Amino acid sequence: MHGGDVMRFLSLNRAKRFGLAAVALAALGMATVPGTQAQSQSQAPIKIGVLAPVTGPLSTPGKDMVDGWKLFWEQAKNQAGGRNVEYVIADTTCNPDQALTQARRLVHQEKVHFLVGPLCGHEGPAVAQVSKETGVPLVMDSAGADSVTKWDRTPTMVRTAVSASQIGHPFGDYLYKELGKRNVTFIAQDYTWGQEVALGMVRTFTEAGGKVAKLIWNPIGTKDYGATIASIPADTDAVVAVVVGADRVRLFEAWFSFGMDKKKTIYGGYWMHQDVLPQLDDRAIGMIGNSLNYAAGLDTPENKAFTTAFAQAYRRLPSWFGESAYTAGLWTKTAIDSINGKVEDREAFLKAMRTVQVRAPRGPLRLDEYDNPIQNVYISKIQKIKHPVLGDVLTNVPVKTYEGVSQFWTDKPEDFLKRGPYKR
Missing domain, CATH: 3.40.50.2300 (Response regulator)
Known part of the structure; x- marks a missing residue:
């Protein structure tokens, strides 16, 4: 057909x-x-x-x-x-x-x-x-x-x-100021959206005082995340994922298969969207899933x-x-x-x-x-809720709201534009 x-x-x-x-x-x-x-x-x-x-x-x-x-x-x-x-x-x-x-x-x-x-x-x-x-x-x-x-x-x-970096900026800020991370590895998808979301995070994280241990780029459709996980520096105190499509499940499974859940903490800067949660399981509960302008668990x-x-x-x-x-x-x-x-x-x-x-x-x-749009950005965690229609279901529930976020973050538009586009 x-x-x-x-x-x-x-x-x-x-x-x-x-x-x-x-x-x-x-x-x-x-x-x-x-x-x-x-x-x-x-x-x-x-x-x-x-x-x-x-x-x-x-x-x-x-x-x-x-x-x-x-x-x-x-x-x-x-x-x-x-x-x-x-x-x-x-x-x-x-x-x-x-x-x-x-x-x-x-x-x-x-x-x-x-x-x-x-x-x-x-x-x-x-x-x-x-x-x-x-x-x-x-x-x-x-x-x-x-x-x-x-x-x-x-x-x-x-x-x-x-705008891609619009959801990245708040997460970099959150990563340093509220999660207390100082030396972070970013795993990101190597195309326009993935680059701009990840680099928006990197900018606000490093401006706050954080250090990037490593920035790992993967193409859409990466089949095996073993090499990616193996290349995470030992002194990394957290990992942030910016991943799309079927790669989201592959990274999730690889993380646990390699026992990384017992060694490091991984956060979804842009990862566990609602459409992928039915393919995951209760291991996701309590993990930060996303920094996004929407969360299905918004009350x-x-x-x-x-x-x-x-x-x-x-x-x-x-x-x-x-x-x-x-x-x-x-x-x-x-x-x-x-x-x-x-x-x-x-x-x-x-x-x-x-x-x-x-x-x-x-x-x-x-x-x-x-x-x-000027809009809210929500940092969310994966939780299991009892939905009136669906029963028990995993969803993203906001734990932090950045209200009225501009695509220019806290900059004046003219100052942001002078910086030029994010490029890896």
Whole structure:
């Protein structure tokens, strides 16, 4: 079954599952999910192109992204600004070239009003280029390459997720000031997102007075973490992991297989997201899982409502990718409602995206002057909770909240920009 056929199949079956009335377009068209109410005679539907890694090394986070997006629009009855909403899901495979091709297809063939996505950090600049070329707005979620809201901005793009180093800075601070670590080894993924998250941590940790014992870079898809673990210096007093995809499980298993749990302490700077926890076990309980702008165990009315609905729909808790896509839906609908559905006016839509404020499951959100959210960052630990829908389940529970974190940390934007991008 080809990618497009898969998405048609998933769309049709999702429609059946939620009892949607109008599924003809999902069965006959591409991966398009139509509104559930009668289409206005005077206005065509709003059409949105969603870029996600449905297949490839990050397909599990990609599934969370797609499911979070679908859940929001099902709750909104596929309506915004008095118009029906349709969306087309395109598979990027977490590959910049594929993301570029799919973004151009969505713009030129599908004629979408705006784009949402992609997920992988190194895909972001490629998709932003399509927005720059065509003028079609891009709501970047959840790609976190720092450059797109700092040194290489696109006037037709706003980001609703997070800038990579934005979640790194608080953890470096926490590592030194609250965990009391002084000589740390970092194990990080060697691509844009992994580099910027890890180097953001390194900056704030070393500025506080910490020392980097070693910084170990691994490519996405590393099969064996034995050599990595063996190269950790003996005098390291802690290890920090910045790991994505299937590598998260491999590092977890290798850590315990080599008996490192009895020798060193490892922290998840960016590691044990909710989507990987079902593949882990109780050995993870009590470990710091992440420094992130979302944690499924966040105790707020908005998050409880979201996680309950997600669990009822998909029989699991959402990772930050699911929440981020859900919030991208909330943010875009809020903007569309504010302009009475006139998304053809691209300037009005982008202005609305930049000025509306939303209360998301992750907390309060607003864009800074560089089109990136100012938001909370949560340091979380893995705990086992009794969920009302799922029963006993592992999840990330915040133990420290950094409120209103800027992508520029505590710097003035102009001072941060003078420093230049993080590079390994």
